[in-house]
Amino acid sequence: MAIDSTGIVLEIQRMSTEDGPGIRTTVFMKGCPLKCVWCHNPESINPKPQVQWIGARCIGCKTCVQACPNGALTFDDGIHINRTVCKGCGRCTEVCPSTAMELLGKQWSADALVQELLKDSAYFGTSGGGVTISGGESTFQAHFVKKVLVELKHHGIHTAIDTCGICNQHTLDMLLPHVDLVLYDLKEMDPLKHQQFTGKSNYRVLNNIKYILSFMKEHLFPREVWIRTPLIPGKTARDENIVAIAHEINNLLSINPKVITRWDLCAFNNLCKDKYTRLGLEWELAHTPLLTKEELSHFEALAKQHCNNPAIVKTSGSTRIEDDEAPVTKPKKKLGC
Numbered sequence: 604m605a606i607d608s609t610g611i612v613l614e615i616q617r618m619s620t621e622d623g624p625g626i627r628t629t630v631f632m633k634g635c636p637l638k639c640v641w642c643h644n645p646e647s648i649n650p651k652p653q654v655q656w657i658g659a660r661c662i663g664c665k666t667c668v669q670a671c672p673n674g675a676l677t678f679d680d681g682i683h684i685n686r687t688v689c690k691g692c693g694r695c696t697e698v699c700p701s702t703a704m705e706l707l708g709k710q711w712s713a714d715a716l717v718q719e720l721l722k723d724s725a726y727f728g729t730s731g732g733g734v735t736i737s738g739g740e741s742t743f744q745a746h747f748v749k750k751v752l753v754e755l756k757h758h759g760i761h762t763a764i765d766t767c768g769i770c771n772q773h774t775l776d777m778l779l780p781h782v783d784l785v786l787y788d789l790k791e792m793d794p795l796k797h798q799q800f801t802g803k804s805n806y807r808v809l810n811n812i813k814y815i816l817s818f819m820k821e822h823l824f825p826r827e828v829w830i831r832t833p834l835i836p837g838k839t840a841r842d843e844n845i846v847a848i849a850h851e852i853n854n855l856l857s858i859n860p861k862v863i864t865r866w867d868l869c870a871f872n873n874l875c876k877d878k879y880t881r882l883g884l885e886w887e888l889a890h891t892p893l894l895t896k897e898e899l900s901h902f903e904a905l906a907k908q909h910c911n912n913p914a915i916v917k918t919s920g921s922t923r924i925e926d927d928e929a930p931v932t933k934p935k936k937k938l939g940c
């Protein structure tokens with residue numbers, strides 16, 4: 604089988620209402636070129652399969668320790684994974700009697716994945732939904748993703764890619780003809796801060812969104828772009844950043860006025876705290892509080908004030924619990940946005 608006929612998929616999430624119009628099935632691919640400090644899916648950054656240990660499920664039998672062919676596991680107060688020698692083979696997950704060892708990332712053939720996604724066609728048809736390829740980064744395994752998108756379009760399925768904008772233009776040329784909607788992250792306009800928060804400058808991000816809009820003007824496809832901005836307290840959630848992104852969107856609207864149909868301000872959430880722990884990682888934002896409702900409203904008003912098309916501004920995500928108010932929580936969503 605050709606190497607690009609298979610891809611590593613982290614998760615298939617059904618019934619999503621966050622990643623495009625209608626009811627969608629979102630495919631989270633493994634691999635991302637960025638390391639955003641607020642990343643909500645840290646298990647998606649590494650392109651290879653990884654194992655994680657869920658302590659609450661472990662019965663301490665040590666079967667995994669004996670089964671590991673690479674001596675990567677030890678047990679004292681719990682299982683410790685030596686990630687420098689773990690090869691992600693998944694043997695430990697196969698022998699664990701209590702599902703305490705989990706493999707993150709599974710190899711799929713493009714054909715098998717498409718067949719799996721087509722099981723949800725009835726939902727797509729009735730809701731105006733479809734399939735969104737997310738991650739990680741949707742363009743990271745581009746040849747595989749193209750095969751999946753082409754097949755989905757043959758079956759008349761609405762397709763979306765969710766991208767951080769870090770890829771080359773050849774990759775965009777390859778994918779865009781098979782995509783209805785692009786979910787595009789504009790996280791931070793200051794190049795140095797973008798580098799500091801994500802590990803890379805925003806130079807390519809800003810060039811690629813212009814390229815996508817020019818491509819759309821010429822080919823009339825993809826049909827729509829939704830811009831997504833994560834509102835991270837102490838990081839991207841600053842007045843000057845939101846105003847600068849609004850001005851950038853105004854410039855983009857002047858290239859191709861009708862195709863940017865939505866600008867999502869995605870409020871920070873910290874539901875992913877345990878994921879970092881399971882991967883043996885420290886998370887800088889583990890104790891960062893959510894935005895208050897007032898702060899979220901403030902950024903929404905600011906965005907509407909400075910965007911030439913305020914109707915496209917939307918907000919999503921959780922805000923801080925105050926008094927006896929119930930939290931507004933959303934299901935898994937890449938917080939790239």
Ligand code: SF4
Nearest residue numbers: 661662664665667699
């Ligand atoms: S095999 Fe599973 S239950 Fe047994 S020690 Fe390993 S992780 Fe724990």
Ligand code: SF4
Nearest residue numbers: 671689690692693695
């Ligand atoms: S994935 Fe393979 S190499 Fe890694 S700990 Fe499990 S058995 Fe060992």
